[in-house]
Each structure stands twice: as C-alpha cells, then as structure tokens.
Amino acid sequence: MPLLSSSLQADGRRCYKQPMIVDSHSKLPPHQHRPLLVPRVPTAPFRSFSLFRPTPSSLTIPNSQLSRMESTLVGHRRHSIEMYAYLPHRISAKIMPYFSVSGKNKNQAMVEHLQCQGVIRSQRVAEVMAAIDRGLFVPPGTPAYVDSPMPIGYNATISAPHMHAMCLELLKDHLQPGMRALDVGSGTGYLTACFAMMVGPEGRAVGIEHIPELVSWSIENIKKSLAAPLLKSGALSIHAGDGRLGWPEAAPYDAIHVGAAAPQIPKPLLDQLKPGGRMVIPVGTLFQDLQVVDKNLDGTLTVRTETSVRYVPLTSADKQMRGF
Numbered sequence: 001m002p003l004l005s006s007s008l009q010a011d012g013r014r015c016y017k018q019p020m021i022v023d024s025h026s027k028l029p030p031h032q033h034r035p036l037l038v039p040r041v042p043t044a045p046f047r048s049f050s051l052f053r054p055t056p057s058s059l060t061i062p063n064s065q066l067s068r069m070e071s072t073l074v075g076h077r078r079h080s081i082e083m084y085a086y087l088p089h090r091i092s093a094k095i096m097p098y099f100s101v102s103g104k105n106k107n108q109a110m111v112e113h114l115q116c117q118g119v120i121r122s123q124r125v126a127e128v129m130a131a132i133d134r135g136l137f138v139p140p141g142t143p144a145y146v147d148s149p150m151p152i153g154y155n156a157t158i159s160a161p162h163m164h165a166m167c168l169e170l171l172k173d174h175l176q177p178g179m180r181a182l183d184v185g186s187g188t189g190y191l192t193a194c195f196a197m198m199v200g201p202e203g204r205a206v207g208i209e210h211i212p213e214l215v216s217w218s219i220e221n222i223k224k225s226l227a228a229p230l231l232k233s234g235a236l237s238i239h240a241g242d243g244r245l246g247w248p249e250a251a252p253y254d255a256i257h258v259g260a261a262a263p264q265i266p267k268p269l270l271d272q273l274k275p276g277g278r279m280v281i282p283v284g285t286l287f288q289d290l291q292v293v294d295k296n297l298d299g300t301l302t303v304r305t306e307t308s309v310r311y312v313p314l315t316s317a318d319k320q321m322r323g324f
C-alpha cells in the first residue's frame with residue numbers, strides 16, 4: 001500500500017496528496033486532522049531510530065506525536081538525516097525540506113505543498129509567501145511550517161498557512177502595486193507584511209491589533225523580514241486599537257482582511273471599503289462563514305460565502321484576555 005497518493009505535475013514535479021492539517025480554522029471534521037507533509041515514521045521513541053529499521057510500509061505515527069517531533073527535528077540535524085534514511089525513496093525528496101535546518105527551505109516546501117493542494121493558485125501569492133518567512137512570525141519553539149494555527153499568547157493564534165494562502169488568493173487583485181490594504185486583527189503581522197509586499201512602496205498596508213503586546217511583537221517580527229524597508233518608509237504600519245472601527249486615517253481601502261470572526265460585518269469597515277474594493281471576513285459565532293464582500297462601483301454590496309471556518313472572535317481586548 002502506498003503511504004501517500006501522488007500525481008505528476010506539468011513541470012515534472014510530483015505532488016503528494018497527503019491531506020493537509022486541518023484545524024480550528026478549517027471546515028473539515030476532526031477525524032481528518034493530519035499534519036502537513038509530516039511523514040509516517042516509527043512509533044518507537046525517536047532516539048531509537050538507529051536501532052529500529054522497519055520496512056517503509058510499516059511506518060506509522062500517531063498525530064499526537066507529530067508536532068513534538070517536528071520541533072525536535074528542527075534542532076537536531078543528525079536525527080533528521082537518520083529519519084530521512086527511513087523514508088520511502090519516492091516521498092523523501094519531497095519531504096526532506098521539512099527536516100533540514102534551514103527555515104527558508106521549509107518555508108519554500110510549505111509554499112510548494114500549498115500549490116500542490118491547489119490552495120495557492122497564482123504566482124504572486126506563491127512569491128509573497130515564499131518571500132515572507134513564516135518562521136519569523138511565530139514564538140520560539142513553534143512548528144512554524146505545519147499547516148495549522150499556532151498559539152501566539154493572549155488567547156490569539158497565527159492563522160494556518162492554508163487560510164493565509166486562501167485569503168491572499170481572494171484578495172490578490174485588490175493588492176496590486178499602489179493599492180491600500182487594511183488587516184484587522186493583525187496579530188503576528190505576517191499577513192500585513194504579505195499585503196505590504198504586494199502593494200509595494202507606493203501602496204499602503206495597515207495592520208490594526210487590540211493587544212498592545214502583540215502590536216510591539218509584530219513590529220519586531222516585521223523588522224526581521226523582507227518587509228522591513230516598507231515598515232521603515234511608512235508604507236506598512238501597525239496600530240493598537242479596536243479593529244471593529246477600522247483605521248479611517250488611511251481609508252478608503254482596496255482590500256480589507258479581518259482575521260477574527262465578527263457576529264456581523266462591522267459598518268465602519270464597510271464604510272472604509274473603496275468602491276471596487278473587496279473585504280474578506282469570517283462572520284458568525286459558533287458556525288462561521290468566510291465571506292467575500294465586494295463593494296460595487298455604485299456603492300452596493302455583493303456578498304458570497306467562500307467556505308466554513310472557525311476563527312477566534314473579533315471582540316473587546318477585555319473579553320479576549322478573560323478567555324472570551
């Protein structure tokens with residue numbers, strides 16, 4: 001039995017169809033939760049790999065061990081190379097980047113996986129996600145490239161890579177050079193940095209986040225990334241405030257992204273959306289839809305649901321700090 005099904009791409013690359021990790025931002029049921037491109041490996045303790053040489057078809061590991069394993073692998077290249085030796089040859093070349101010490105390679109492998117899965121469909125989104133290394137935007141020890149949201153403190157998360165990719169795909173035509181973008185609930189600053197790279201030095205990317213500690217941390221994250229010059233020039237800025245009110249100073253926006261779920265679409269955000277602009281926002285409480293709101297040139301709105309999601313709530317800082 002093959003471990004992973006695969007298909008040959010037009011460019012000769014092989015795309016492995018292992019299910020993506022799904023998570024609190026995903027519509028898939030919990031029993032399908034699987035890690036992204038983490039291979040099946042022996043259930044034996046990790047250090048015993050050199051003694052235990054199973055045939056590839058016997059490789060298996062419970063999901064519960066996988067994120068711990070990835071963080072173990074990050075710091076131990078010798079182990080990662082040993083582990084590589086046990087992978088079936090035909091999948092190992094694809095998976096190897098996850099076990100190298102280079103965050104850049106892992107970020108690139110994450111992007112390629114999202115392309116294989118069809119979540120990233122455009123060159124622009126692939127390029128920006130390759131340029132902004134997700135590893136710079138997570139707390140130390142967090143498996144940055146696993147396709148799952150990860151805790152960042154203050155009852156907040158960094159959204160899963162597939163959600164970032166999906167939102168970038170939905171907004172890409174409204175993130176052309178020179179355009180204006182607002183990222184509400186900017187958290188780590190990752191997506192705001194991607195927006196800034198896409199709209200460029202002539203454009204404007206604004207992040208608004210209501211936890212002041214996250215604002216300061218996200219600015220430090222951005223300073224380490226390729227978006228740092230845009231922060232310095234003022235084309236990218238992050239502000240502390242209630243995102244439900246938007247950020248009128250830089251309005252109107254061609255693109256608005258909301259990274260937390262609102263019970264209804266906040267009116268100030270609709271007012272700050274430019275005619276011809278697009279907002280992507282999770283709407284709902286227990287059951288949430290990722291809604292795509294287009295403001296037509298005559299000011300009317302067209303709203304459609306892209307998919308079902310589960311995000312943390314767009315709420316007050318007090319409620320968030322008390323656990324909602």
Ligand SMILES: C[S@@+](CC[C@H](N)C(=O)[O-])C[C@H]1O[C@@H](n2cnc3c(N)ncnc32)[C@H](O)[C@@H]1O
Pocket residue numbers: 156157158159184185186187188189190191208209210211214241242243244259260311312313314315316317320
């Ligand atoms: C799921 S996290 C996403 C963060 C960001 N998109 C990322 O991936 O790093 C949602 C963020 O929204 C913030 N948030 C929630 N309600 C807010 C509000 N009313 N105003 C501003 N930020 C808010 C939270 O603090 C959290 O950082």
